[in-house]
Amino acid sequence: MNEKHYDVVVIGGGPAGLAAALSASEQGAARVLVIERDRELGGILQQCIHNGFGLHRFDTELTGPGYAERYIKMVKATPSIDVLLDTMVVDLMPDKTVLAINSVEGLQKITCPAIVLAMGCRERTRGAIRIPGTRPAGVLTAGAAQRMVNMEGYIPGKKVVILGSGDIGLIMARRMTLEGAKVLAVFEIMPHSSGLTRNVVQCLEDFNIPLHLSHTVTAIHGRERITGLTYAAVDENLRPLPGTEKYLACDCLLLSVGLIPENELSREIGLNMDALTGGPVVNQERETSLPGFFAAGNVVHVHDLVDFVSEEGDIAGRFAAHLAQGQTNVGAQEFSVTPGHGVRTVVPQKIKIDVKDPGTAKLYLRVAEPQRKITLSVSSGGMTLLEKRFPVAKPGEMIVLELDASQLEKVVGDVIVEIKR
């Protein structure tokens, strides 16, 4: 078997992996490898051809492929970074051996002192939400349709219905319309859209596409190809209301019903997982429960902005490079960070405090419900470290709180992040 050794191995060549590789290299890692299963770098950005990316990172509005290209150019201009394309990681071992396979070199064994997991996320499917009915062609996830329409040159249908008002579903409503299809309706089971207002306005209202809130699809019809579906209103417990069912003829149903971090590799090596984010538990350096294994981007928690994915890649790459060069802060104490009242998830879930050099830490959190005029509080051992007011907070928009060294010094026990009552 082909054997190689690197300082840092990054699994996944999307925005998190590219940022991690660059940052590891900048921090002195002499040999960095990015392993990507697709035929090119860039990950999901290559199919997200709409604009709005990069406002934080590059101070300008880029398309997804434009954002990817900036990072790909930087990676290609860095001689210490190698890239393996069309290559799948099949196994990881706790001693940080990576087994990868491709059709040119076959199976290869790669050893290294530090790994960054950057596998991203994938879409929830029809099976995940259990829609009854037949199993015809023409039912697919919005992201799969996005790849077909934007990269491969196929239109999955002409009379389209979209279930779920997540941003990918809204963006696809506009894409399908621009490509000449008729988008009949978008159904959302919740009483509010889970996508950005900007997308509701510019992807649906601009094209007079109706958004039916508190509605869901209750059956799919058709033998070979989908011929129509049944939809119904739902009650406050999200259960279909008997008597409200209606039939709608269509030849395509797109599902935009959520994303799941892709953690098969993480689970197989036994990383501690966070049941709410679906990703591994990490500290502020993005190190997981297993020393030498770091994680960043949508594999840790699903982001709404790629800019934050890149930022997380930076962090993971930096500390992976430090570890590879033998720099560790052995005297540090680790505390838990947990979501309290009104907060659904917080990343990182652990915080490592080195009293000699506490540094800074950013907390990325999501609230449980849409709310106005809230105060978020970060406390430890009954003492408030930080309070910040927000005019509006929505579950779909990640909130970032930054703790500086003077605040981190005061951490004496587990940290709680909550909305003040």
Next chain:
Amino acid sequence: MEQEKRAVRCIVCPLSCLGEVTIEKGEITIIKNMTCRRGELYAREEVVAPRRMLTTTVRIIGGELPLLPVVSEGVLPKDKVLACARHLADIVVHAPIKEGDVVCRDILGLGVNIVASRSMAGADIE
């Protein structure tokens, strides 16, 4: 002439104000329920001359992929977006392409160029 009222949902910030614009004799007379000045400016533009960016694809011959993503260099009048997308559906380019290459100059005479949003190398012939 009669008075017309139009609801405008602001997209400038996450507050998402639902403003109300009153139009009398073709002139905007009142903008209500916006929290800030930027929201009022947005509502005015949405009523007078709404504009949008356009992102779509064009066919590419000899490239790694059959499609090339493209973007308008600036905003287009909202009511011309669909016509521009239809126009671009008939355009074919040849690989290789560099990001920023003009794919369609001055689309439909609107004064806006459509450019490639990524580079695309030619496909390897095996």
